[in-house]
Amino acid sequence: MIKKKTLVLGISVVLLSTACKTKDLKMSGEKTEIVTEKKEVVYQVFTRLFGNKNTNNKPWGTIEENGVGKFNDFTDKALQEIKDLGVSYIWYTGVPHHALIRDYTAIGVSNDDPDIVKGRAGSPYAVKDYYNVNPDLAVDPANRLQEFDALISRTHAAGLKLLIDIVPNHIARKYEGKSNPAGVRDFGADDDVTFEYQRDNNFYYIPNSQFEVPDTAQPLNGEVTALSDRKFQEIPAKWTGNGSRMAKPDKNDWYETIKVNYGVRPDGSKDFPELPAGYDSKSYEEHFEFWKDKSVPSSWIKFRDIALYWTGKGVDGFRYDMAEMVPYEFWSYMNSAVKMKNPDAFLLAEVYNPDQYRNYIRLGKMDYLYDKVETYDKLKDIIQGRSLPDGLSDIQKGMKDIEHHMLHFLDNHDEQRLASPEFAGTAEKGKPLMVVSTTISTAPTMVYFGQEVGEAGSEDAGFGTHSRTSIFDYIGVPNHQRWMNNGEFDGGLLTQKEKELRDFYKRLLNFSISSSALMGDFEEIQTINRESTAGFDPGIYAYTRWSANQKLIIVTNFSWISSSSFELKIPSDIIKKWKLKDGSYTITDQLYKVSKAQLEVVNGEGKVQVAIAPSESFIYQL
Known part of the structure; x- marks a missing residue:
C-alpha cells in the first residue's frame, strides 16, 4: 500500500529518439480527426501591462503615476523574441474597448461611472464597444484602431498568429457602440423593456425597477469624482452578467456587466432551434448549412457579426470568456460561420464543467477548452502536497477521446501566479509542473507573460489582489520589466536565476513544437514502477510518448527537496511497440546537452538507471 506523504517538489527526465512526423490520427468519439503536425504554444499577454516601463506601482495609481503599455510596445524585436521562445500564437488580452476611468471625451467616448467599474483601468471583460479597441493602448487614441491594425501586421510578419477576446455572455453596464459599422444596431436598441424576457431582446429585464449600486467599498479607493455618487441610472434594471436577477446586485456579483440573452428563457428552456441527433460528428460546414435557413435570436446575429468583423481584419482566432454560460447551439452557429471565413481559426473557450466538455467541442465546434479542473487542479494539488501524482494517468485516460482539445496552462490572468507562494512557491518548483503540462498530451500549451521569468504577482495594485497580476489596475510587472529592459527586449536586467528560468522555458517550448512524439501516443509507466521499483519516491511520475519516428520516456520528480535514484522499468509491451x-542504447540529454544514460533492453524489457535531483529537468535522446 502506498502511504500518502506531503510532497516537496521538482524534476523531469525525457528520453527521445530523433525525427519529424507527418500527421497522427486521433479518435474523437466515433469520428476520426487529423491532429495538427506540431504542438501549438499560446503566449498570453495582458496588452495594457506588457510594454509598461514604469516601476512606480502606486496602489490605485493613475496612468500618469504608474504608466501603461501600448500596441506600439510590441516592436519587431519584442515579437521576434516571443517567437523565438517557442510560441505559435499571441493572445492579446484586453484589446476590445472596455469600461475604464479616464477622460476620452475629446475623441467622442463618454466617461464611465466608477460605481460600476472595477478598479481604475477597468475589467477587460466589461466590453463597452466591440467594434473598437481600448484607447489606453494607443499612442494616439483617436487612431487606436489603425494602431491595432499595424500590430496585426507586425505580428503576422514575425511569423506569429494572434487571438483576441470575445465575451458573449455579458457586456459593460454602459455599452455604447460608437464605432458600429453601417446598419449595425446597438445592443438593446430594439428591446421591449416591459418584459423580463423576449427571444429577440438582447438583455433580461427586471420590470418596474431601478438599478442600485451594490454595497461595495468606495470606488477608486474613496477618490472623489463627479460620477462617484453611489448611483447609476438604469431603468428598468437588467440582470447582471453572472445571472443575478436582483436590481441591487451583491458586491461579489459581476455588477459591472449585464447578462446577454441568447434565447434561453428564465426557466432555462430553449427558445431557438436545436441541433438534430448526430450533429456531434458533423463538420463545421454541415453545421453552417444547418443554420443558414433558421431564425435565431438577435444576440446570436450580433455576436456572429462581431467575430466576422475581427476575422476580416486578420485576427486568427478568439478566446471566448465563460463560454459555458452561453448555449452550445449558439457556438455551433457562430463558430461554423467563423470557420467558413477562416478554416484555420483557433477557437479557445473558457469552460469549467467536465460534463459539458464534449458538447462544446463536438456540438459547439470549439477547437480547445481550458483543462483547468482536471490537469491544472491536479498539478496544483501535487505541488502543494495534497495529492500523489498517480491520478494524472486517470485524467489522461478519462479524456483520451478529447485530450487534443484540452489546452494546458499553469498561469493566466485569472489564476494565481505559478511562482507565487499561494501556488508553487517559487518558479523553480514550478518547473516539473511545466514539463508535465507541456508534454503529457497533444494539446496546446499556454504561457502567461512573465511566467517564463518567474513573475509572482506580489504587487498591491489597488483593486486587484496579490498573487495575481492585476487586470483592473495600472501596474508594472517587475520580472517582466527586467526582461523588457526599457524596450530592448533582451533580458538585460534579469537576475541570473531569471535568465536560467527563461532559458529552461525556451528549451522546453521549442522542443515541444518540434517533437513528433508529443503529437503521438501516451502510455503511463507509473503503475508498474510505483508497485515494484525501489527508490521510486511518492513525488515521482513517469509516462511514455511516441510516434513512428520518436520515442519519449518522461519522468518527473515533484519533490523540491529529495533527490531520487532508481532503476526505471519500461514494460515489455512498450518495448515491443517501439520495436x-x-x-544497450545510449541516451543523451537534449535540453542542456550535458548528460548521458543507458537504456538497457534485456529479454524484451527495458531499464534505465535514473538519478533525479530536485526541480531539475532533462530531455534524453535515444
Missing part, C-alpha cells in the same frame, strides 16, 4: 531489440 527495440535486446541491447
Whole structure:
C-alpha cells in the first residue's frame, strides 16, 4: 500500500529518439480527426501591462503615476523574441474597448461611472464597444484602431498568429457602440423593456425597477469624482452578467456587466432551434448549412457579426470568456460561420464543467477548452502536497477521446501566479509542473507573460489582489520589466536565476513544437514502477510518448527537496511497440546537452538507471 506523504517538489527526465512526423490520427468519439503536425504554444499577454516601463506601482495609481503599455510596445524585436521562445500564437488580452476611468471625451467616448467599474483601468471583460479597441493602448487614441491594425501586421510578419477576446455572455453596464459599422444596431436598441424576457431582446429585464449600486467599498479607493455618487441610472434594471436577477446586485456579483440573452428563457428552456441527433460528428460546414435557413435570436446575429468583423481584419482566432454560460447551439452557429471565413481559426473557450466538455467541442465546434479542473487542479494539488501524482494517468485516460482539445496552462490572468507562494512557491518548483503540462498530451500549451521569468504577482495594485497580476489596475510587472529592459527586449536586467528560468522555458517550448512524439501516443509507466521499483519516491511520475519516428520516456520528480535514484522499468509491451531489440542504447540529454544514460533492453524489457535531483529537468535522446 502506498502511504500518502506531503510532497516537496521538482524534476523531469525525457528520453527521445530523433525525427519529424507527418500527421497522427486521433479518435474523437466515433469520428476520426487529423491532429495538427506540431504542438501549438499560446503566449498570453495582458496588452495594457506588457510594454509598461514604469516601476512606480502606486496602489490605485493613475496612468500618469504608474504608466501603461501600448500596441506600439510590441516592436519587431519584442515579437521576434516571443517567437523565438517557442510560441505559435499571441493572445492579446484586453484589446476590445472596455469600461475604464479616464477622460476620452475629446475623441467622442463618454466617461464611465466608477460605481460600476472595477478598479481604475477597468475589467477587460466589461466590453463597452466591440467594434473598437481600448484607447489606453494607443499612442494616439483617436487612431487606436489603425494602431491595432499595424500590430496585426507586425505580428503576422514575425511569423506569429494572434487571438483576441470575445465575451458573449455579458457586456459593460454602459455599452455604447460608437464605432458600429453601417446598419449595425446597438445592443438593446430594439428591446421591449416591459418584459423580463423576449427571444429577440438582447438583455433580461427586471420590470418596474431601478438599478442600485451594490454595497461595495468606495470606488477608486474613496477618490472623489463627479460620477462617484453611489448611483447609476438604469431603468428598468437588467440582470447582471453572472445571472443575478436582483436590481441591487451583491458586491461579489459581476455588477459591472449585464447578462446577454441568447434565447434561453428564465426557466432555462430553449427558445431557438436545436441541433438534430448526430450533429456531434458533423463538420463545421454541415453545421453552417444547418443554420443558414433558421431564425435565431438577435444576440446570436450580433455576436456572429462581431467575430466576422475581427476575422476580416486578420485576427486568427478568439478566446471566448465563460463560454459555458452561453448555449452550445449558439457556438455551433457562430463558430461554423467563423470557420467558413477562416478554416484555420483557433477557437479557445473558457469552460469549467467536465460534463459539458464534449458538447462544446463536438456540438459547439470549439477547437480547445481550458483543462483547468482536471490537469491544472491536479498539478496544483501535487505541488502543494495534497495529492500523489498517480491520478494524472486517470485524467489522461478519462479524456483520451478529447485530450487534443484540452489546452494546458499553469498561469493566466485569472489564476494565481505559478511562482507565487499561494501556488508553487517559487518558479523553480514550478518547473516539473511545466514539463508535465507541456508534454503529457497533444494539446496546446499556454504561457502567461512573465511566467517564463518567474513573475509572482506580489504587487498591491489597488483593486486587484496579490498573487495575481492585476487586470483592473495600472501596474508594472517587475520580472517582466527586467526582461523588457526599457524596450530592448533582451533580458538585460534579469537576475541570473531569471535568465536560467527563461532559458529552461525556451528549451522546453521549442522542443515541444518540434517533437513528433508529443503529437503521438501516451502510455503511463507509473503503475508498474510505483508497485515494484525501489527508490521510486511518492513525488515521482513517469509516462511514455511516441510516434513512428520518436520515442519519449518522461519522468518527473515533484519533490523540491529529495533527490531520487532508481532503476526505471519500461514494460515489455512498450518495448515491443517501439520495436527495440535486446541491447544497450545510449541516451543523451537534449535540453542542456550535458548528460548521458543507458537504456538497457534485456529479454524484451527495458531499464534505465535514473538519478533525479530536485526541480531539475532533462530531455534524453535515444
